[in-house]
Amino acid sequence: MLIVMNHKATQADVNAITKIVSEMGFRAEPIPGSERTAIGVLGNHGYVDDCKILELSGVQRVIHVSKPYKLVSRDFHPEDTIVDVAGVKVGQGHRPVVVGGPCAVESEEQIVKTALFVKKCGADMLRGGAFKPRTGPHTFQGLREEGLRLLAIAGKESGLPIVTEIMSPDNVGLVAEYADLLQVGARNMQNFDLLRELGKIRKPVLLKRGMSATVEEFLAAAEYILAEGNSQVILCERGIRTFETATRNTLDLSIVPLIKELSHLPIMVDPSHATGKRSLVAPMAEASLVAGADGVLVEVHPEPEKALSDGPQSLTFPGFEKMMGEIGQLTKFLLNR
Ligand code: PEP
Ligand code: MN
DSSP states (O other): OEEEEOTTOOHHHHHHHHHHHHHTTOEEEEEEOSSOEEEEEESOSSOOOOHHHHTSTTEEEEEOOSOSOSTTBTTTOOSOOOEEETTEEESTTSOOEEEEEOSBOOOHHHHHHHHHHHHHTTOSEEEOBSSOOOSSTTSOOOOTHHHHHHHHHHHHHHOOOEEEEOOOGGGHHHHHHHOSEEEEOGGGTTOHHHHHHHHHSSSOEEEEOOTTOOHHHHHHHHHHHHHTTOOOEEEEEOOBOOSOOSSSSBOOTTHHHHHHHHBSSOEEEOHHHHHOOHHHHHHHHHHHHHTTOSEEEEEBOSSGGGOSSOGGGOBOHHHHHHHHHHHHHHHHHHHHO
């Protein structure tokens, strides 16, 4: 950490900071400059809370050199983490996986039909929301526990592992009974109590990036789960808010190779929520795999025009089949490059 002093800072200010930093258990190294003094803080093994320092006389700003995450960082853990979702391996060196299914579980017929179809096309896992984080309270909120039971039926009939969203720390036990991979949605990326609870279970977690989260905040959120002892975490880029309104969100594809540099955790991409537009889903799913994603998560519905949520971004069955054919070709190339 580097403490940058302002022009008016006196030697007494610098001395006061040196004293406080050593009381915090670190060493302060003043670096006098022609215009201002900076003070290097040495000896910390992680992020240092800067609140106390920012209040002191003469301080202009604090620059954090060390990051607010450690366990998820590649510096700390150079080998790639491979996440095992009921026998399906996700991570570097493994064939990228495809997770397909509707935004929400709506009926037994809908989820079973979709499960059997995506399985036939080569999908690796089935997705479907039972607890839905909808923007407004007057829309379909999901079938909740009944939805979980229908997912279990579809999982059994298709043989596919189940991915479903968890919204509340109180439901972790319930959802973990049914899910093979517990999804934390964008809106809950910083639900720290939920993340802590998920750190205590022994099932993998799919952590989606918050719609306004920086890469650092995203990794710091994953750190909460690892800090409680669960290192089976898959990150998922799902688009971020920008000035652009032509797509639902803006897919930040550069995060894929960036995460590979910064972290050992696998990263997947959800082009459905990133674009909000059916015609863009397959091209962006394929671009994600070229960028190095360990998998993609896409919404598929037997009748998207009748879907209770996210119909416009849901692939039709023929659309999903076509994308899977293209991904099959692409994967052959990617595994040999
Ligand atoms: C979802 O996957 O259905 C979902 C709600 O996604 P997100 O949290 O990325 O908006
Ligand atoms: Mn959705």
